Amino acid sequence: MRTIIKSLVGILLPITLVATSCDVTRKPYESMESGEVTKDPESSMDYLLNGAYAQLKGWSDVMHRCGEYAGDNVMIRGTSTDAFYEFISFSRTPNNYRLQSFWDSSYKAIAQTSNIINMVKEGESDEVDHKLGECYFIRGLMYFYLVRAYGRPYFQDPSTNLGVPIVNGTQEDVFGKLPDRATVEQTYSQVISDLEKSIQLMGDQEGQTPATASGEAAMAILSRVYLFMSGTYDSPNQEYARKSVEYAEKVIASGKYQLLDREDFMRYNRLTPENNKESIFVVKRVASEFSGYDHYYGVGGMYANIGGMGWGEMYASAKYLALLDETGRNDWVHNKLVDARAAFIAPQYEKEKKRVFRFIADLYDKTGKQTGYTYLQLPPVEGSDMQYLETTTDGKKNIYTLKPVDSDQGIYEITYKDGKTYRGVTDYLMKLNRSYPMFYITKCSLEGEESHLHSPVIIRLGEVYLNLAEAQAKLQNYSEALKALNTIRERSLPGEGYDGLDASNAEKRIEKERQLELAFQAERSYDVFRNGRALERKYPGPHRAMDVIPATDYRVIYFIPQDAINAYNASGSTLTQNPTSN
Numbered sequence: 001m002r003t004i005i006k007s008l009v010g011i012l013l014p015i016t017l018v019a020t021s022c023d024v025t026r027k028p029y030e031s032m033e034s035g036e037v038t039k040d041p042e043s044s045m046d047y048l049l050n051g052a053y054a055q056l057k058g059w060s061d062v063m064h065r066c067g068e069y070a071g072d073n074v075m076i077r078g079t080s081t082d083a084f085y086e087f088i089s090f091s092r093t094p095n096n097y098r099l100q101s102f103w104d105s106s107y108k109a110i111a112q113t114s115n116i117i118n119m120v121k122e123g124e125s126d127e128v129d130h131k132l133g134e135c136y137f138i139r140g141l142m143y144f145y146l147v148r149a150y151g152r153p154y155f156q157d158p159s160t161n162l163g164v165p166i167v168n169g170t171q172e173d174v175f176g177k178l179p180d181r182a183t184v185e186q187t188y189s190q191v192i193s194d195l196e197k198s199i200q201l202m203g204d205q206e207g208q209t210p211a212t213a214s215g216e217a218a219m220a221i222l223s224r225v226y227l228f229m230s231g232t233y234d235s236p237n238q239e240y241a242r243k244s245v246e247y248a249e250k251v252i253a254s255g256k257y258q259l260l261d262r263e264d265f266m267r268y269n270r271l272t273p274e275n276n277k278e279s280i281f282v283v284k285r286v287a288s289e290f291s292g293y294d295h296y297y298g299v300g301g302m303y304a305n306i307g308g309m310g311w312g313e314m315y316a317s318a319k320y321l322a323l324l325d326e327t328g329r330n331d332w333v334h335n336k337l338v339d340a341r342a343a344f345i346a347p348q349y350e351k352e353k354k355r356v357f358r359f360i361a362d363l364y365d366k367t368g369k370q371t372g373y374t375y376l377q378l379p380p381v382e383g384s385d386m387q388y389l390e391t392t393t394d395g396k397k398n399i400y401t402l403k404p405v406d407s408d409q410g411i412y413e414i415t416y417k418d419g420k421t422y423r424g425v426t427d428y429l430m431k432l433n434r435s436y437p438m439f440y441i442t443k444c445s446l447e448g449e450e451s452h453l454h455s456p457v458i459i460r461l462g463e464v465y466l467n468l469a470e471a472q473a474k475l476q477n478y479s480e481a482l483k484a485l486n487t488i489r490e491r492s493l494p495g496e497g498y499d500g501l502d503a504s505n506a507e508k509r510i511e512k513e514r515q516l517e518l519a520f521q522a523e524r525s526y527d528v529f530r531n532g533r534a535l536e537r538k539y540p541g542p543h544r545a546m547d548v549i550p551a552t553d554y555r556v557i558y559f560i561p562q563d564a565i566n567a568y569n570a571s572g573s574t575l576t577q578n579p580t581s582n
Helices: 034-039 041-068 085-089 097-119 126-150 184-202 215-228 238-254 292-297 318-324 340-344 461-474 478-492 506-518 524-530 562-570
Strands: 003-007 018-020 023-025 030-033 074-076 279-282 314-316 345-347 355-364 370-378 387-391 397-401 403-406 411-415 421-428 439-441 457-460
Touching (some): 041 097, 041 524, 097 562, 126 215, 184 215, 215 461, 238 461, 355 411, 370 387, 478 506
Antiparallel strands (some): 003 030, 074 314, 314 439, 345 439, 355 370
């Protein structure tokens, strides 16, 4: 008998075939007979949907890492043998167990929701239809995240480049051929079809929390999907830009979500989803899902150690910190934050308050070629406010005199021993992990004041305004774009709205605000490449800081997991791998 499953284990892509005599079993760990579902769909749907939502919990962990770590908002203290280091180093391999988990969780959710869709008829009741709409939403969401990780950016020939396999449900014939990857264009069509269907089925329903799908959540995701399809600033696709505008405006006009004010926004990470009027869709986590030191393994565990929990080995990048300080220096010591988004950074200072001049200098090899960057924290010469001392490894003492840039903000320059002029700040001595100051990130921690509890934010109203700004700019509607952009910018920087947008500055200003606003939400690397830009990470860290990764590089997308390819091969099917070089 066909079975509707609550949660699939090894059932699709890769498919686990367990042969016993003449029987072939696709084995879930928990199931519900199809007769039970068709007999009483209303009482069955919650049970089945819970399984689909449960898949998103593990999925969201790797989704975050492969989206955020490949960007330029973070740096890690050193190289790592963990598979996630490939996301940072761009040393792609097809045997990455974290990417395998991302693939499996995505397709399990696709299989779960597809089986429900295929089994339950529309029109049984409004409640059943709404839950079917939730299934379409989850399925469309999974295809979108898969295609942007494994398929090339949409502006790069989507009718030819490969996306991911479209497999909507468990196959009846376990020995049947499995479909190879659809094109990027076909995969996006599936995403749009599912999300539009979800809007039709869910309708306009009150009382939905951000932890479950809604029609507005589908519209919000569509505003992003069409933005990904809208081409680059240099060569925009106006049809898709208009669709992004359409869906963004519908979400805003619904009135169901509100931007938090500046003070509440600075506590965004601490609010539970149910009490956050800006959140549109999140993957809900609760403290009971973790026990003891399990909090180490939450998304925020790499970004900070809070209450003795977490590795605290990955910090805000110097590039991101410089963006935060662009309008005015953020002074964490005295709690004088210029940019509200600086509230999600928590620098770690030594207990004893020792003055230093902190700056970033270039690193060179023996031939004089620049190889990277390093942080330096120089103590003052005794009895002096303007001279700072460096003691080299061979015992030599170099003294540098500060030249004021903005002494009120503690910003100065020095002429360093390499002959270059570097800008830095006077501050207190920060704790180091290896040679790196520990700029903790708390945006993925402290929900409900619980250590690293965090419900990953899939989309919120702040992003919808930024989607609207970019899409309007690509349509050359600069006044409308400016209005949406300044709505977000002035929340964090009151009175500092941009005075105008035009073809010469729109991209730079919009992308800056997207980076500042959406940092640590797994969007940055995709934003860079989908607009045809190169990723530059010219700041301290063990990554190859001098490398520039263009949007055309083969490494901007991930390899299809080798286990998935092997499973296809075992069934006599073909799953095409991504290119292994340029």
